[in-house]
Amino acid sequence: MSSEIEVVEEAVPLKQLSGVVANGNEYGGGHHGVVGDVADDESLKNDVYTAAAYGDLEKLQTLVESEGCSLSEPDGLGYYALQWAALNNRTAAAQYIIEHGGDVHAVDHNGQTALHWSAVRGAVQVAEVLLQEGARVDAADIYGYQFCNLMQITHVAAQYGQTSFLYHVVSKWNADPDLPDNDGRSPLHWAAYKGFADCIRLLLFLDAHRGRQDKEGCTPLHWAAIRGNLEACTVLVQAGKMEDLTVTDNSGLTPEQLASEKNNRQVAFFLGNARRLLEKRCDGNSRLGRFTRLRLAPLLWCIILLLLATYIQSVIMDANLPKLMAGFSFMAWFGVILASTGLVMFYRCSSKDPGYIKMNVHDPQNMKDDEPLLKIETNNPSLLAGNWSQLCATCKIVRPLRAKHCSTCDRCVEQFDHHCPWVSNCVGKRNKWDFILFLVLEVSAMLITSGVTIARIVKDPVAPSSFFPWMNYAVSHHVGAISFLIVNFFLFFGVAALTIIQASQISRNITTNEMANVMRYSYLKGPGGRYRNPYDHGCWKNCSDFLIKGYNEDIQVIEDAAHSEGIGMVQMTRENGSLGNKNGHIAINVNSSKTNTHQGHLHSSQCTYSKSETESGTLGLGHGSGRSSAYSV
Numbered sequence: 001m002s003s004e005i006e007v008v009e010e011a012v013p014l015k016q017l018s019g020v021v022a023n024g025n026e027y028g029g030g031h032h033g034v035v036g037d038v039a040d041d042e043s044l045k046n047d048v049y050t051a052a053a054y055g056d057l058e059k060l061q062t063l064v065e066s067e068g069c070s071l072s073e074p075d076g077l078g079y080y081a082l083q084w085a086a087l088n089n090r091t092a093a094a095q096y097i098i099e100h101g102g103d104v105h106a107v108d109h110n111g112q113t114a115l116h117w118s119a120v121r122g123a124v125q126v127a128e129v130l131l132q133e134g135a136r137v138d139a140a141d142i143y144g145y146q147f148c149n150l151m152q153i154t155h156v157a158a159q160y161g162q163t164s165f166l167y168h169v170v171s172k173w174n175a176d177p178d179l180p181d182n183d184g185r186s187p188l189h190w191a192a193y194k195g196f197a198d199c200i201r202l203l204l205f206l207d208a209h210r211g212r213q214d215k216e217g218c219t220p221l222h223w224a225a226i227r228g229n230l231e232a233c234t235v236l237v238q239a240g241k242m243e244d245l246t247v248t249d250n251s252g253l254t255p256e257q258l259a260s261e262k263n264n265r266q267v268a269f270f271l272g273n274a275r276r277l278l279e280k281r282c283d284g285n286s287r288l289g290r291f292t293r294l295r296l297a298p299l300l301w302c303i304i305l306l307l308l309a310t311y312i313q314s315v316i317m318d319a320n321l322p323k324l325m326a327g328f329s330f331m332a333w334f335g336v337i338l339a340s341t342g343l344v345m346f347y348r349c350s351s352k353d354p355g356y357i358k359m360n361v362h363d364p365q366n367m368k369d370d371e372p373l374l375k376i377e378t379n380n381p382s383l384l385a386g387n388w389s390q391l392c393a394t395c396k397i398v399r400p401l402r403a404k405h406c407s408t409c410d411r412c413v414e415q416f417d418h419h420c421p422w423v424s425n426c427v428g429k430r431n432k433w434d435f436i437l438f439l440v441l442e443v444s445a446m447l448i449t450s451g452v453t454i455a456r457i458v459k460d461p462v463a464p465s466s467f468f469p470w471m472n473y474a475v476s477h478h479v480g481a482i483s484f485l486i487v488n489f490f491l492f493f494g495v496a497a498l499t500i501i502q503a504s505q506i507s508r509n510i511t512t513n514e515m516a517n518v519m520r521y522s523y524l525k526g527p528g529g530r531y532r533n534p535y536d537h538g539c540w541k542n543c544s545d546f547l548i549k550g551y552n553e554d555i556q557v558i559e560d561a562a563h564s565e566g567i568g569m570v571q572m573t574r575e576n577g578s579l580g581n582k583n584g585h586i587a588i589n590v591n592s593s594k595t596n597t598h599q600g601h602l603h604s605s606q607c608t609y610s611k612s613e614t615e616s617g618t619l620g621l622g623h624g625s626g627r628s629s630a631y632s633v
Contacts, residue, residue, distance in 0.1 A: 052081040052097060055090030064100055072101045078109040086114035086130065089123035094130070104135040119153050122162030131173055158187035158203070161196035163388055170206060177206045184214035192220035192236065195229035198386075204239045204393030217249035225255035225271060228264030237274045238407075239393035245275045297350045297424035301343070304442075307484060308339055314480025315453045321460055321478075328452075335448035342441035346423070349435045354428035355414035357403060360396035389522070401523055402535075402554055404513055415551065417511040427512075433550035436506065439499040446492045453485050509535045509542040509552045 048069050051059040063069040074080050082102040085094040094114070098104060107113055115135045118127040154177045157166040166187070169175040180186045188208040191199035200220070204210065213219055221244055224232040233255070236244065248254055253261070256275060259268035316324065316332050324332060382390045382398050392399050395412045399405075404416035406426050415429035427435045457463075457474050464470050475482055505511065510533055518524050518531055526532030534556040536542065545552050 047075070048081045049075045049079070049084050052090060052093050053084040053088055055085065055088060055093045057092050057096060060093055060096060070101065071097045072103055072106070074106075074108065080106050080108065080114065082106065082114040083108065083112075083117045086118040086123060086126045087121060089118070089121060089126050091125045091129055094126045098129070098133050104130050104133050115153060116156055119156035119162060119165055120160050122157065122160070122165035124165050124168045127165065127169070131169075152181065154187045155181060155185075155190055158191040158196065158199050159194060161191070161194060161199055163196070163198040163202055164386060166199060167202055167383055177203055178208045178212075180212065180214070184212070186212055186220075188212070188220045189214060189218070189223055192229065192232050193223040193227055195224070195227060195232050197229075197231040197235050198388035200232055200235045201388050201391045201393060204235070205391040205396060207396070210236060210240050210244055211247060213247070213249070217251070219244065219247055219249075219255070221245070221247075221255045222249055222253075222258055225259035225264065225267055226262055228259065228262065228267050230267050230270060233259075233267055233270060235393075237271070238405075242275075242278045245271060245278065295424040296422045297346075300422045301346070304339065304343060304346075307487060308336060310480050310484045311449050311453070312336065314478065314484060315449070315456055318456075318478070318481065320462075321456050328455075331448065332452045335445050335452060338441050338448065339445035342438050342445060345434045345438035345441060349427070349431045349438055350423050350425050352425070352431040352434060354426040354432075355403075355416075355430040356409075356428075357395065357397055357399055357412040357414060359411070400554060402511070402514070415511060415554070416513050417505075418513060429551045433546070436499075436502050439495060439502060443492070443496050443499050446488050446495065450485060450488050450492070453481050453488075457481055506546050506552075507539045507542055508533060509537065509546075 046059075046063075048060060048063050048071055050056075051063060064071060071081050080102070082094060082097045082104065084090075085097055094102075104114060113130075113135065115127060115130050118124075118130065153169055154166055154175050157163075157169070166177065170177050178186050178188070186203075186208060188200065188203045188210070189212070191203060210221070211219055218226075221233065221236045221240070224236060245256065246254055249258070254271075256268055256271040259265075259271060315321075316336075380398055382401075387401070390399050390401060390403075391397075392405050392412050394405060394410065397412060399412045400414060402416070403412050403414045405412045406416060406419050408419045409426055411426075413426045413428040415432070417427040417432055417435075419426045420435075423435065425431065457478055460474075460478075463473050463477075501512075505515065514521060514524060514533075524531060524533060535552065535554065537545075537555075537557060542552060
């Protein structure tokens with residue numbers, strides 16, 4: 001059977017907990033981030049560990065410089081002041097501790113350094129201080145795990161969903177994001193297990209191996225399926241291949257079967273549908289397989305040419321119909337001109353680059369031995385802002401916000417609208433103008449040619465005056481004209497509807513893809529989660545910009561600050577005897593009792609296939625058995 005990763009926690013009575021924790025949004029913020037009963041500061045332990053956790057630099061200076069307290073000694077449980085400062089991202093306190101005897105290489109009884117504690121909360125600033133001060137990256141903990149190297153730091157960041165921290169240590173300090181631990185689990189395994197989709201996107205972008213199997217034979221998709229993490233499964237499947245869905249673990253189970261066994265019905269249903277769809281696409285003999293590979297542009301080209309030939313031969317040049325007058329002749333041939341011009345635009349739309357974004361490819365022959373496979377920008381604005389959805393794991397690029405990856409073309413397209421099988425191309429930023437002009441020209445041509453055809457048949461002087469005899473006469477004597485009219489009639493409604501939809505979307509500066517995913521894309525949501533299109537500059541400007549430039553710029557409308565939705569602080573709350581937020585991050589408390597009971601960070605390397613689950617998060621990072629209670633997550 002596949003295993004779940006057991007996490008252990010030390011039980012601490014709630015009455016003893018009245019401490020401090022720094023919220024992730026209050027880096028280096030002095031006394032910010034205090035939770036619990038802090039009304040009486042005298043109840044807090046007056047030591048360097050409390051001061052470091054609070055970031056109280058003034059108290060820290062008093063204790064060290066006036067009272068001679070040491071910063072190089074651990075507390076009663078073996079944890080150092082630098083670790084507490086690192087955990088709560090107290091940059092100034094950490095720098096002071098290092099300058100006054102604190103050792104960045106110091107390890108607690110679990111072999112953990114301050115650098116690991118900084119990874120728990122994603123404390124990028126204090127981690128930067130530690131790394132610049134030479135934090136050791138090659139020490140092994142007491143269980144034999146080389147826990148102090150940057151590879152393992154990426155494991156910790158992935159376990160706690162600290163995507164920004166992971167991005168920082170990989171891009172600036174060349175941490176390896178894909179090396180497995182002693183159990184064969186890479187950071188991608190942990191991110192999938194914990195359900196952190198943004199971490200998964202970043203790791204896949206960094207070329208993490210999707211198909212790596214741990215000692216249980218589980219891939220990241222297996223772990224996401226076991227936990228029922230639908231979003232994690234979606235990201236992995238979209239970036240993966242058929243083999244990822246069919247690989248089995250040591251017990252012979254696929255991710256779909258594991259999800260079903262764990263009663264994660266939604267995930268099992270999704271994985272089953274994905275597998276069947278990929279099987280049909282891979283099967284060239286199936287109808288769907290043939291359709292996805294068929295380029296329908298030549299077929300549509302032939303249909304239009306055949307209709308034009310029928311119209312010219314059976315309507316304009318038909319000897320059984322009256323000779324065309326000058327004005328009416330111009331109208332009849334004008335329809336041909338419009339349709340022919342539409343064919344030119346059709347060819348341009350089909351053959352033109354729709355806005356493909358250059359893929360980030362590397363040439364192994366021209367690379368140095370110590371050069372990373374992917375060079376990501378350390379100052380990329382989108383990544384610094386935490387817009388991880390802009391990462392494309394397939395193209396290995398940071399794409400513009402409105403660009404999307406086309407699964408058919410397997411490329412990212414700027415302002416992706418949709419993939420049109422009849423055009424045999426994507427419709428995007430660079431060919432949408434050609435596409436809409438093609439539609440308008442063909443709809444206009446259909447209206448004109450249909451009108452001319454009806455007028456020509458009705459004005460036939462030989463035709464009977466009664467309706468039914470006239471119908472019989474038209475069908476028998478004007479077969480080509482009637483056939484053209486019927487085909488034109490059915491095609492008109494589909495093309496006209498598509499033209500109206502496209503025109504409506506252009507007037508609002510929104511794409512077909514955005515309309516279909518309006519509930520998914522965060523940039524299309526305003527205050528309160530309501531729909532808001534930040535690119536809609538009004539109908540007149542949207543249409544004029546599109547007609548003049550051929551596309552609309554991705555310039556967002558500046559929203560009134562009074563109505564903007566700010567980013568709130570995540571509150572740490574105590575419920576049911578555990579301290580934690582929804583990401584499984586545990587509040588670290590400075591105990592007010594006489595005995596120092598600083599909570600350490602422990603998680604087990606043991607695996608068990610327990611079906612019991614809890615929402616409580618892990619207390620730490622060390623490998624080994626728990627001291628009080630154990631449970632699975």
